Amino acid sequence: MYVHTAVKRLCGAALIGGVFVTVPLANALAAPQIGVTAALRGEVVRTASLQTGAAIGQMSSGQNVFLGDDIKVGSQGRLQVMLLDETIFTLGANSVMRIDEFVYDPADAANAKLSTSITQGAFRFVSGQIAKTDQDAMKVKLPGATIVVRGTSVAGDVAPDGSASVILLGPAPNNSLGLPAGAINVANQAGSVDITRPGFATQIAVDLPPQPPAQASQAQIQSLERALSEEASDELAEGLGVEPTQ
DSSP states (O other): OOOOOOOOEETTEEEETTEEEEOOTTOGGGSOEEEEEEEEESOEEEEEOSSTTOOOEEOOTTOEEETTOEEEEOTTOEEEEEETTSOEEEEOTTOEEEEEEEEOOTTOGGGOEEEEEEEEEEEEEEOOSHHHHOTTSEEEEOSSOEEEEESEEEEEEEOTTSOEEEEEEEEOTTOOSSOTTOEEEEEETTEEEEEOSTTEEEEEOTTSOOOOOEEOOHHHHHHHHHHHHHHHHHHHHHHHTSOOOO
16 A cells, blocks of 8 residues: 655655655655556666665566656566556656656645656556646646646657657546546647547647647557557557557
């Protein structure tokens, strides 16, 4: 059983158990556990961490994940990260992710926040309790835009040049925001788009506004299936209402 912990890491400060504590940047208190690895396959490496004593190198299933961990998935790897608020990230081949901010206390839902950076590779996530608290509480930052998550499941892929595709899959199983198909907003300094229809996607190029939503192509779906592996491909295809790729 995991203990839900409220944690916020900004400029050497940590909010632990609802109390702000100022700590040195290198202090282990600045990086509490926020989740655990699961369904790990192949090369998955923690390349850096704010947590003193966190093992750098190959990770294993059931290993603690800390605020500020940099995680890289190899070309044949796959990883699921389960956060304490029940948010689940699936990372496919060549993905790179960092959890930048995690604030969650069931007794103080109004202040819950989750911010994650995905700088490369295929990803899929199902939002958890934090996305239920406020329409702007959960954000996923890509090189060319930020996804604001409103109780839903999303997949996408970030290319090495920072361009990306983002597909709305549908509502998270525990969605309680009253949005029957879930919703996301994808925005950067040049513009923004709302995606409210499952199976619709936007294309993002760095420094250009996100493109208007359009039906995801079969090529996009197949590419994500391959990167996210067989287990995730069945879920992805089901979410989009198509047959899995054989």
